[in-house]
Amino acid sequence: MRRWTTLLPAAVFFVLVAFFAWRLVLITRGDAPNLIPSVMIDKPAPAFDLPPLVLDRPGVQASGLQGKVTLINFFSSWCIPCRAEHPLLVNLMNRPDIKGRMTLIGIDYKDRPEDGRGWLDRLGNPYDAIGMDRDGRVGIDFGVYGVPESYLIDRQGRIRYKQVGPFTAEDIREKLLPLLAELNK
Secondary structure, three states: OHHHHHHHHHHHHHHHHHHHHHHHHHHHOOOOHHHOOOOOOOOEOOOOEEOEOOOOOOOEEHHHHOOOOEEEEEEOOOOHHHHHHHHHHHHHHHOOOOOOOOEEEEEEEOOOHHHHHHHHHHHOOOOOEEEEEOOOHHHHHHOOOOOOEEEEEOOOOEEEEEEEOOOOHHHHHHHHHHHHHHHOO
16 A cells, blocks of 8 residues: 555656646647637627726727727736736837727626726726626627637727737737738728
């Protein structure tokens, strides 16, 4: 019996190492959740109507997406990657070349309103409007895997791009800005 108690932790360790090594191989082959194409691309954004998170800003309705290019960003105060992404969104929305070309909509996902408001008070509020998706229903309709996730919506209200995970400066420069330029032609 004593032999098993000494061998079992080592066996578990080697199984975990093998699992993680195999996942790394799969990721290098392109099998990663952030590379899975969204079935929502080129489809209309789902219908929704969310109450405002911040009282001096409007809530969010799908009907308000028509006629302008919009980036919808699902975030939560409890989300560590959201905290890393947030300064990039603040900087993006402060750029003069972005003003008037894109609306940024925030959806506070499965969060307590007071936590979401406190998070924005501390980190800044780049959003033109912010809705509360407390039960995650709108996130389900969009196909959100987890936060942060962002969806670029064209002027006709169709989803044109999905960012799984936090934006990086490279993602903004190489993916988002070229798509934004194309959609604003």
